[in-house]
Amino acid sequence: MPAAIDLAQKLSLFTEHWTPKVVADFNGHDVMVVKVKGEFNWHSHPDTDDFFLVLNGRLTIRLRDAQGAESAVILGPGELYVVPKGVEHCPVAEEETHLVIIEPAGTPNTGDPATAVVKTRL
Amino acid sequence: MPAAIDLAQKLSLFTEHWTPKVVADFNGHDVMVVKVKGEFNWHSHPDTDDFFLVLNGRLTIRLRDAQGAESAVILGPGELYVVPKGVEHCPVAEEETHLVIIEPAGTPNTGDPATAVVKTRL
Incomplete structure (x- = not known):
């Protein structure tokens, strides 16, 4: 039987940070939930946009343009942002923040396969 | 300056039902918000999965398999479902229900370009 995917229930199944869990497939993309806290690394994805939706908490996405100029987007609950390719x-x-992120299946979360976490499925 | 996309704020800008509004672009897809109430039409998308996330309200997605057998998925707030291609x-x-939906840009919402609404951008 098809079943709804309850994002809060999925998020209750793990505690670690920066380890996305795949909860659905969409057009070759992984739909994932992730808990984050602290600072990740600077990276980019040469082949894909990066979708972030905050469920609770607050996420700052620092951005750097091709000229090296920095800006930032601050996301609260119910807010999303797509980082362009x-x-x-x-x-x-x-604070600990819960997100939905969407990336093509196999995209390294750090931008580098050598340092990326393996995305498990819930 | 890049800016967060506040889904509730976008939803406050219109009242009509079944008229998706594009709020972001993601890998050739439209990320949309939509208000729905009542029953839509039976349809399918031969070339794409169909992503539904409920923000508030309750959505029943009736499903019919290739043999004609029916089932349904019921989604509450914070629940998502991907209808396979x-x-x-x-x-x-x-009741009136607010959704995020994601489809490739240009996908007819009814499954048929002749009856589809034009998706405007907010």
Whole structure:
């Protein structure tokens, strides 16, 4: 039987940070939930946009343009942002923050397969 | 300056039902918000999965398999479902329900370009 995917229930199944869990497939993309806290690394994805939706908490996405100029987007609950393909970014969360992220299946979360976490499925 | 997309604020800008509004672009897809109430039509999308996330309210997605057998998924707030490519479905909402939906840009919402609404951008 098809079943709804309850994002809060999925998020209750783990505690670790920066380890996206796949909860659905969509057109070759992984739909994931993730808990984040602290600062991630600066990275970019040369081949894909990066979708962030905050469920609770607060996420700052630091951005750096091709000329090296920095800006930032601050997301609260119910807010989303798509980092365009190729744009350098660094997610930061002062408090634990819960997100939905969407990326093509197999995209390294750090931008580098050598340092990326393996995305498990819930 | 890049800015967060506040889904509730976007939803406050219109009142009509079944008219998706594009709020972001993601890898050739439209990220949309939509208000729904009542029953839509049975349709399918031969070339794309169909992403539904409920923000508030309650959505029933009736589903019909290739043998004609019916089932349904019921989504409350914070729940999502992806209707696989080619699967016949009919969304129904007894009360006004607010959704995020994601489809490739240009996908007819009814499954048929002749009856589809034009998706405007907010």
